[in-house]
Amino acid sequence: MTNESLIDPTTKHTTDPFPKQEQSPPGLTDQMSPQPDHGEQSYRGAHRLEGRRALITGGDSGIGRAVAIAFAREGARVAISYLPSEQADAEETAEWVSDAGTDALLLAGDLRSEAHCAELIEHTEQAFGGLDLLVLNAAYQRNRGGIDELPTDDFETVMRVNLFAPVFLARAAVPLLEPGSSIITTTSIQGFDPSSALVDYAMTKAALVAFTKALAEELGPRGIRVNAVAPGPIWTPLIPATGWPDKLPGFGRDTPLGRAGQPAELAGAYVYLASDDASYVSGAVLPVTGGRGL
Structure with a gap:
């Protein structure tokens, strides 16, 4: 007898080849075809982050938007860091956060600036009265x-956005974090299985693994957990803005599940690591790769 409650992960989302397309960095959601799924219609919260205060870099689109929606539906107040050119994406994400009945704080600026990174932490703390969850997600490739x-x-842009900014942000945030707080970085399968076409991006993602583990060791005695999520090929604005239109029809099709992932499929990993369900998890790298091994 077939169990109709089961969902086949190989066909849960589109398996059609992505059409050739290209955008200028950082990429915008409304210019993508097809549109990504951030969990707008599917994610259901369970009060796992009630009362938490979160800052998500790159929270306007892609994985960051999916995390922002999920965190909001779990009860967290959400600050979103993004580039000024991504204002439309950020405002749409803020609408979803507000629809969940929680506060959305939009913070535009350039993460390459050390001063801006410090201001992000300061503004979040002032608006929310503190900071409990720091998601270091923004990246450039x-x-x-x-x-x-x-x-x-x-x-230099890749290094400053992907590596310098997480250090600047963590440095400013750690003095504010209380026991039970959590830092989550977004690394990548590229940090373990690098592509020569993304050599500098892969370097930063490998370094973020070391950063995550070292910071977990430092902050563990203070009751602050530090973990990472390692996405595989995920359909976000970063992909058409990478500059490889001819590769898009095959994007993600080399995974064991045979397709690219959608941002919505990452949200649960971040919620788990941010929640008390993961109270004994620190220094971990959680792969969401469609079956590709780290």
Whole structure:
């Protein structure tokens, strides 16, 4: 007898090849075809983050939007960090957060700035009266033709957004965090199985694994947990903005599940790591990769 309550993960979301498309960085949701699923219609909260105060970098779109929606539906107040050019995406995310009956705080700016990173923590603390959850999610990547073609200014952007900013943000946030607080980084399968076309991005994601584990060791005695989520190929604005339109039809099809993931499929991992369900989990890297091993 067939169990009709089961959902086949190989067909839960589209398995059709993504059409060729390209955007300028950082990429915008409304220009994507097809539109990603952030859990707008599917995520159901269970009060697991009631009363928590969260800051999510890159929270305007993609994985960050899915996490923002999920956190809000779990009862958290949510601050969203994003670039000024992503204002429309951020405002749409804020509407979903507000619809969940919780506060949304929009904080535009450039994470390459050390001063802006400190201001993000300060503004969140002032607006919410504290900070309990810090999700270091924002990232930048571009397709590289070869190491000899890697532009210095672009390389510096990857390093500052993906590595410097998490350090600046954690440095400013840690003095405010109380026992039971949580820091979650977004690393990547690229940190374990790097592609030469994303050499600098992969470097930063591998470094974030070390950062996560070292920070977990430091902050554990204070009752602050630090973990990471390692996504595989996920359909977000970052992908059409990477500069590889010819690769998009095959994007994600090399995973054991045979398709790319949707941002909504990441939300539960972040909620778990942020919640008391994961009270004995720290220094961990949780893969959400469609079956590809780390």
